[in-house]
Amino acid sequence: MFSEAPFRGHMRSIPLVCIGITFCAVFCAGVLNAESAPPSATPQKPASTSATNAKTPIEPADNSYCYVCHRNYEKEKLTVIHTPAGIGCEKCHGVSERHSSDEDGITPPELMYPAVKINPFCIECHAVDPLRNRPEHQAALALLREKDPAKILTAGGVTKRLCTDCHGDHRLKVRTRRWDKATGKLLSDDGVRMMETGKPATLK
Ligand code: HEC
Ligand code: HEC
Ligand code: HEC
Ligand code: HEC
Numbered sequence: 001m002f003s004e005a006p007f008r009g010h011m012r013s014i015p016l017v018c019i020g021i022t023f024c025a026v027f028c029a030g031v032l033n034a035e036s037a038p039p040s041a042t043p044q045k046p047a048s049t050s051a052t053n054a055k056t057p058i059e060p061a062d063n064s065y066c067y068v069c070h071r072n073y074e075k076e077k078l079t080v081i082h083t084p085a086g087i088g089c090e091k092c093h094g095v096s097e098r099h100s101s102d103e104d105g106i107t108p109p110e111l112m113y114p115a116v117k118i119n120p121f122c123i124e125c126h127a128v129d130p131l132r133n134r135p136e137h138q139a140a141l142a143l144l145r146e147k148d149p150a151k152i153l154t155a156g157g158v159t160k161r162l163c164t165d166c167h168g169d170h171r172l173k174v175r176t177r178r179w180d181k182a183t184g185k186l187l188s189d190d191g192v193r194m195m196e197t198g199k200p201a202t203l204k
Pocket of ligand 1: 065066067068069070089090093094095096097099100101102103105109111112113172174175176177178179181
């Protein structure tokens with residue numbers, strides 16, 4: 001019942017903490033830090049999940065910080081349905097201060113989602129029971145019981161079983177760099193620096 005107000009206060013304090021972490025990471029860990037997994041590479045359970053029990057009005061999420069480079073997400077459906085509920089990029093991907101201030105674009109965001117993590121993440125907020133009513137949801141719900149990542153995209157010839165297969169258009173069509181979504185390790189980089197226009201993440 002009272003979950004919303006303290007949570008929002010907490011969100012405001014994150015950037016300061018994050019700057020602290022950033023400086024510490026830069027000065028204490030140096031180059032080592034780039035090779036090791038980011039502290040929060042796996043999704044964390046959101047502090048507040050229900051919009052319906054909040055008494056205070058919900059402020060829409062402010063994604064402007066991320067739109068500086070990810071302008072192409074401004075009208076994307078997964079973003080659009082969550083923004084009015086106060087759930088923005090930072091809620092799902094972390095504040096990602098180091099990622100956002102790296103003009104070379106090789107520092108990963110704090111939270112990424114390998115396929116195996118996507119459905120469990122969505123149902124942290126969306127109760128399973130109401131989803132059962134739709135035939136479209138059966139494969140996605142069955143997947144929650146599947147532990148073998150190799151089967152995630154292939155089992156039974158079903159192609160749409162990740163929540164993001166059907167909801168939104170959230171995947172980048174072209175990648176200029178790739179990280180291991182579980183560890184944050186940089187796997188490939190086209191070498192073209194970020195602030196140039198016309199690159200996927202900077203589409204205007
Ligand atoms: C300075 C530019 C810049 C800013 C600001 C920025 N990003 Fe990124 N982001 C990038 C680049 C570059 C990529 C790689 C895109 C590609 O492959 O072409 C990326 C990729 C990502 C990815 C994909 C990770 C994956 O799973 O592979 C996520 C998630 C992401 N950014 C989240 C965010 C969030 C959240 C913010 C705001 C807090 C943000 N970004 C702000 C440049 C930026
Ligand atoms: C409700 C949670 C949620 C919100 C809000 C959200 N994302 Fe994501 N994002 C995800 C999930 C889950 C994935 C993994 C999707 C997949 O691989 O199918 C993802 C993947 C991505 C990717 C990588 C896609 C790829 O091709 O690998 C980028 C880039 C990204 N998000 C950027 C953003 C930006 C920028 C915002 C805000 C404008 C944002 N996201 C808002 C949950 C979210
Ligand atoms: C942090 C909590 C949270 C997470 C994580 C989250 N959602 Fe949501 N989602 C909400 C809230 C709150 C709303 C708006 C209120 C509502 O309609 O339930 C919403 C709305 C939606 C809607 C529209 C619901 C409707 O009735 O039309 C869809 C579809 C949806 N989310 C899908 C997803 C998917 C897919 C994921 C995983 C990528 C996801 N959500 C992750 C909280 C979350
Ligand atoms: C095969 C496609 C498909 C997959 C996979 C899928 N959905 Fe849906 N979902 C739909 C359709 C179609 C609707 C009804 C139209 C709409 O709201 O987009 C829907 C509706 C919803 C709604 C609105 C409430 C409702 O039942 O009308 C939520 C919330 C939702 N889905 C969440 C999820 C989550 C979370 C996952 C992953 C566990 C998921 N969906 C996987 C197709 C899918």
